[in-house]
Amino acid sequence: MVPVAAIRRLLPCLVVAVMGLAPMAVSLLAPLPAMAQRAPVKPEEASLPGDRIVAVVNNDVISSSDVNARTRLFALSTGMPTSSEVLGRLKPQIVRQLIDERLRMQEAQRRKIVIPDQQIAAAIRDIEQRNGMPTGTLRHRLSADGIGQRTLVSQIRTQLAWTQVLREQLADRANIPESEVDDFLRLQAQLVGRQEFRVGEIFIPIDDPNNTADAQRFAETVIGQLRSGAPFPMVAAQFSQTQSALEGGEVGWITQSQLDPSIARMVTEMPMGAISNPVKVPGGFSIVTLQGKRELGRDLATAVSVRQVFLPFSSALNPQAPTDQQRQLLEKARGLSASVRSCEQMEEVARANNSPRPADPGEIKLETVSPPGFRQLLASLPIGRASEPLVSVEGIAVMIVCGREQKNMASMSKGEAQRQLLNERVELLSRQMMRDLRRQATVEQRGSV
Secondary structure (H helix, E strand, O other): OOOHHHHHHHHHHOOOOOOOOOOOOHHHHOOOOOOOOOOOOOHHHOOOOOOOEEEEEOOEEEEHHHHHHHHHHHHHHHOOOOOHHHHHHHHHHHHHHHHHHHHHHHHHHHOOOOOOHHHHHHHHHHHHHHOOOOOOHHHHHHHHOOOOHHHHHHHHHHHHHHHHHHHHHHHHHHOOOHHHHHHHHHHHHHOOOOEEEEEEEEEEEOOOHHHHHHHHHHHHHHHHHHHOOOOHHHHHHHHOOOOOHHHOOEEEEEEHHHOOHHHHHHHOOOOOOOEOOOEEEOOEEEEEEEEEEEEOOEOEEEEEEEEEEEEEOOOOOOOOOOOHHHHHHHHHHHHHHHHOOOHHHHHHHHHHOOOOOOOOOOOEEHHHOOOHHHHHHHHHOOOOOEOOOEEOOOEEEEEEEEEEEEEEOOOOOHHHHHHHHHHHHHHHHHHHHHHHHHHHOOEEEOOOO
């Protein structure tokens, strides 16, 4: 039998938040078996004690408890004081955001789109990873602050459903012609050597010119919290109204010509990590952070290819009292570390064990890997030799490095070009559809919040 100390010694090798190598947090939704698709609440059904109707969107209610929960969620994620004065400044814009979410969800329901709980769990896990949080942190924080988990789940469900709506609406237009991709790549080749910027964005829409002041106040409140240390990916995931929200507002590497002119001028002068003031752009305000600069087409780095198998625990690991199943998996993982000698063999092992994580997590840029201990492992592990077991609270991973090479990571593949063109097309469609849904909707706001 493996002693407790053996598992404890492996804990510093915890594999989290690196290139999707941590396991899916399906357990996040365990308390929500009845939430496969939430039906609209009718006005006559909003009868919680002390609750009242704030808005009715095509006969679907937004209650004061909905607004309060979303406002407290924002305060929790940013570390903002929860005084009534501070939260009161947020509520008008949050009501408008909830109205837009209702419109999006109604359109998804009209199209009979259902988002599985597992997909939402994966999205929550990604949010946690982007913010350097262990899996399950959001659930525990919400519970400790008295915020129902449904608040976060409902928001993410709507974001995912809207993405599916856009995919359906695009239909054949989602297939970018090869000739268009080739034209785009030729243009990129002509720009080699020019500056390229890695940008994050939070977009706050203005649905009515009369609401411009509220949107700007909300943007300034968000900026204040970001500059005080609130995590940009978390705030973007909750409040950005673009399709990059679930990616933490990550826009990726783009040239000045691909940015709105007012943003393009600003990023050339911004220091790394800076948070912009509100920038007026068509349709609303943008808050921008600069995450990196480089010369287009020139980014030499070490590309690492790996394969992995992940053996999940049936319950979370308590290092002080590992279960028999956890001890047995550790012995099994040690056997794999000693016996696997090739990437092909690791792929076979992953298939044989029904590994819940992909055997090939994709190419990894070594210089950006975090934490440093894991970066050192990928840099030093001999090619073709399996790692020692890497233990997390959720299971054990064994990895093998298949290759390392110096590459120009800034060179764009056809697939990357196609994705960028598609993202631009999707974002344009999203804004057009939201304008149409708002114009066609019956929205009644009842008093102040």
